[in-house]
Amino acid sequence: MSQKIMIEQVTRIEGHAKVSIILNDDGAVQDAQVHVTQVRGFEKFVQGRPFYEMPSLTARTCGICPVSHLIAASKACDQILAVRIPTTAIALRRTINLGQIIQSHALNFFYLSSPDLLLGMDGDPAKRNIFGMLDKHPQIVRDGIRLRQFGQQVIERLANKRIHPSWIVPGGVASPLDATTREQILSEIPEVLAIITRTLDWYKKSLNNYQEYIRTFANFPSLFMGLVTKEGRLEHYHGNLRVSTARGSILADQLAPDEYESFIGEAVEPYTYLKSPYYKPLGYDDGMYRVGPLARLNVANECGTPQADQELAEFHCLDKGAVLSSFHYHYARLIEILYGIERIQQLLNEPDILSDNVRAHAEVNNLEGIGVSEAPRGTLFHHYKVNEDGIIQSANLIIASGNNNLAMNKGVLQAARYYVRPEKLTEGMLNRVEAVIRAFDPCLACSTHADGHMAMQIEMFAPDGKLLDTLVRD
Amino acid sequence: MSPTNSIKTFTIDGKPVSATESETILDVARQNGVNIPTLCNMDGLTSTGQCRLCMVEIGGSNRLVPSCVSKPEEGMEVTTESPRLLKYRQMILELLFSERNHICAVCVTNGNCELQSMSQRLGVDHVRYQYLNPQFKVDGSHPKYEVDHNRCILCGRCVRVCDEIEGAHTRDLRNRGINTLVITDFDGPWGESKSCTSCGKCVHVCPTGALAEKGKSVAEMAKRRQFLPYLVMRRKGASK
Numbered sequence: 054m055s056q057k058i059m060i061e062q063v064t065r066i067e068g069h070a071k072v073s074i075i076l077n078d079d080g081a082v083q084d085a086q087v088h089v090t091q092v093r094g095f096e097k098f099v100q101g102r103p104f105y106e107m108p109s110l111t112a113r114t115c116g117i118c119p120v121s122h123l124i125a126a127s128k129a130c131d132q133i134l135a136v137r138i139p140t141t142a143i144a145l146r147r148t149i150n151l152g153q154i155i156q157s158h159a160l161n162f163f164y165l166s167s168p169d170l171l172l173g174m175d176g177d178p179a180k181r182n183i184f185g186m187l188d189k190h191p192q193i194v195r196d197g198i199r200l201r202q203f204g205q206q207v208i209e210r211l212a213n214k215r216i217h218p219s220w221i222v223p224g225g226v227a228s229p230l231d232a233t234t235r236e237q238i239l240s241e242i243p244e245v246l247a248i249i250t251r252t253l254d255w256y257k258k259s260l261n262n263y264q265e266y267i268r269t270f271a272n273f274p275s276l277f278m279g280l281v282t283k284e285g286r287l288e289h290y291h292g293n294l295r296v297s298t299a300r301g302s303i304l305a306d307q308l309a310p311d312e313y314e315s316f317i318g319e320a321v322e323p324y325t326y327l328k329s330p331y332y333k334p335l336g337y338d339d340g341m342y343r344v345g346p347l348a349r350l351n352v353a354n355e356c357g358t359p360q361a362d363q364e365l366a367e368f369h370c371l372d373k374g375a376v377l378s379s380f381h382y383h384y385a386r387l388i389e390i391l392y393g394i395e396r397i398q399q400l401l402n403e404p405d406i407l408s409d410n411v412r413a414h415a416e417v418n419n420l421e422g423i424g425v426s427e428a429p430r431g432t433l434f435h436h437y438k439v440n441e442d443g444i445i446q447s448a449n450l451i452i453a454s455g456n457n458n459l460a461m462n463k464g465v466l467q468a469a470r471y472y473v474r475p476e477k478l479t480e481g482m483l484n485r486v487e488a489v490i491r492a493f494d495p496c497l498a499c500s501t502h503a504d505g506h507m508a509m510q511i512e513m514f515a516p517d518g519k520l521l522d523t524l525v526r527d
Numbered sequence: 528m529s530p531t532n533s534i535k536t537f538t539i540d541g542k543p544v545s546a547t548e549s550e551t552i553l554d555v556a557r558q559n560g561v562n563i564p565t566l567c568n569m570d571g572l573t574s575t576g577q578c579r580l581c582m583v584e585i586g587g588s589n590r591l592v593p594s595c596v597s598k599p600e601e602g603m604e605v606t607t608e609s610p611r612l613l614k615y616r617q618m619i620l621e622l623l624f625s626e627r628n629h630i631c632a633v634c635v636t637n638g639n640c641e642l643q644s645m646s647q648r649l650g651v652d653h654v655r656y657q658y659l660n661p662q663f664k665v666d667g668s669h670p671k672y673e674v675d676h677n678r679c680i681l682c683g684r685c686v687r688v689c690d691e692i693e694g695a696h697t698r699d700l701r702n703r704g705i706n707t708l709v710i711t712d713f714d715g716p717w718g719e720s721k722s723c724t725s726c727g728k729c730v731h732v733c734p735t736g737a738l739a740e741k742g743k744s745v746a747e748m749a750k751r752r753q754f755l756p757y758l759v760m761r762r763k764g765a766s767k
Contacts (some may be wrong), residue, residue, distance in 0.1 A: 067645040101662070101664065101665060103665055103667055103673060103675075103741070105741070105742050105743070106633060106635075106745075108630075109633045109744065109745040110633050113632070113633065217632070219745035219747070222747075223742070223744075224742075227744060227747065259550055367604045414742065416670065416741075442666075442667035442668050442718070443667050444664075444665055444667050
């Protein structure tokens with residue numbers, strides 16, 4: 054008798070999703086699917102709008118990583134203008150992008166995932182959250198809040214607004230950096246560096262506690278994709294794409310992001326509104342790849358900042374080839390926070406960072422623009438076509454979380470097979486399945502977005518539709 | 528006629544005031560520091576009474592009158608604020624919001640918009656009417672400016688400034704009621720207009736983001752309207 058278990062909603066993620074676990078006649082887990090349950094229609098409703106509104110319009114996809122959309126959209130618009138934006142504007146965009154990555158990674162690690170890691174997967178769901186953490190591990194919570202605050206303040210200080218700033222514009226940025234702001238940010242760097250260093254020290258020591266999760270949380274071979282510099286360094290703003298294999302070898306390097314359509318396909322599955330991108334040369338399914346912090350650290354030879362490079366060397370030793378377990382997204386996130394802080398320091402010390410020349414102006418010179426950058430969750434693609442008047446004719450967005458869709462589904466199946474015992478459902482079993490999704494830190498808000506109360510309900514149905522078992526979390 | 532006959536004395540909100548023959552109730556109110564809400568009115572342009580926000584109560588009459596086009600009469604008692612007036616003014620703004628797509632968060636004039644600030648002033652914090660969500664095409668054919676009818680409130684300032692100040696009369700209105708649309712020449716693309724001088728006056732008198740400079744990001748389109756009283760003053764000086 055086949056049955057179906059639903060996890061609805063998946064909690065402590067950004068956006069709405071539910072999970073179906075399908076059992077076969079013997080009661081064993083046969084399949085699992087992550088359903089992203091809302092459609093948003095950005096690509097449709099931006100049609101007819103002037104292209105220079107795109108950064109602000111698409112930033113509204115998400116309240117967590119609006120800066121990522123502002124960056125990718127503005128880069129696409131730079132191409133429509135056909136301008137080479139001032140170098141100071143690039144450095145400032147890089148800085149704010151790193152502020153975004155720091156705050157988003159801190160949000161996932163400390164607010165969303167640390168309750169699983171420190172309070173236990175089977176802990177009381179009512180206390181397995183940031184407030185429960187505050188009771189048991191106040192210092193870690195304080196560190197997390199401070200790191201997130203630092204990232205948010207980088208955004209606010211540069212762009213005057215933490216969420217949905219309109220400072221990143223086609224052609225550059227709206228206003229230059231002033232010396233006081235620069236000093237303010239630089240003065241806080243030693244403190245946040247100390248925080249991330251002690252967090253990494255603690256986390257690395259505790260890795261032994263998580264061996265089971267490391268083994269079972271989306272731990273399988275896949276491709277990895279991320280931007281790298283010409284030298285193969287970690288890159289979040291410019292650069293070209295590198296695809297590497299599970300063994301750690303480079304499959305394709307320096308792929309021009311502008312040509313993404315030649316190597317990335319987008320499959321549509323009937324059970325979810327989220328598309329399933331894949332690496333075209335290997336075909337659908339085999340071309341499954343992962344993006345985001347884990348993938349970026351897997352494909353990069355080095356970070357280019359001293360402390361992060363030491364950490365990356367250790368990280369690369371976790372596996373013989375690429376680091377395959379998605380549990381290590383957490384680890385990778387911490388290393389990227391460290392990198393982000395160090396890199397912001399480098400950027401703010403660049404000689405022309407206070408230059409007033411931060412914006413190029415032009416009219417429509419190209420009818421097409423593609424902007425690609427690394428968002429906290431992975432590679433983000435914005436692709437626009439405009440008419441001669443600059444009015445958007447079509448838009449295609451590949452959201453970072455979408456890139457991970459195939460791997461996330463496979464990871465959920467792996468965890469469900471390992472943990473779910475349908476004869477006696479427990480909340481802890483299903484929380485482990487959710488925790489796999491959390492490890493990917495999917496920003497489903499970006500592709501589907503809904504807000505409000507996130508309750509979880511798991512229902513087990515008999516083939517005739519009869520409800521056999523229900524588990525509800527408020 | 529003796530000079531005394533040309534001066535009208537009346538009250539605004541209980542305060543005794545006086546007006547010359549050419550002055551409207553709105554003019555006198557402003558001279559006396561009473562700030563009657565308006566959206567279509569603009570110093571230097573002909574008043575047309577289009578937006579109806581400046582409606583006031585007249586003692587002894589149940590009928591509201593638009594103060595921008597109404598002359599005071601001797602002994603008239605004008606009331607500029609009352610629960611009834613507030614209710615109607617709020618209703619007018621709500622109807623404006625429901626007719627077109629006024630999404631402040633992504634608008635070029637966010638923070639510089641008269642519709643937005645007027646709504647804040649009059650406490651319009653929700654819209655009771657169904658949004659019509661029309662889909663007007665953005666005209667981006669002009670090299671410097673764009674017109675987005677989705678943000679237009681049909682105040683007619685652009686039509687008047689183009690006609691009365693620039694003298695080009697490039698703009699006009701087509702259709703009636705909520706189907707009214709500001710047009711360029713004979714309803715062609717702005718970029719192909721033969722009469723437009725690209726002076727930009729229409730852009731700067733527009734109270735919302737309907738007319739804006741191209742390439743502006745959210746909240747970047749601040750309107751500069753100092754030119755209007757200056758031009759009017761120069762014109763009056765020249766005609767003397």
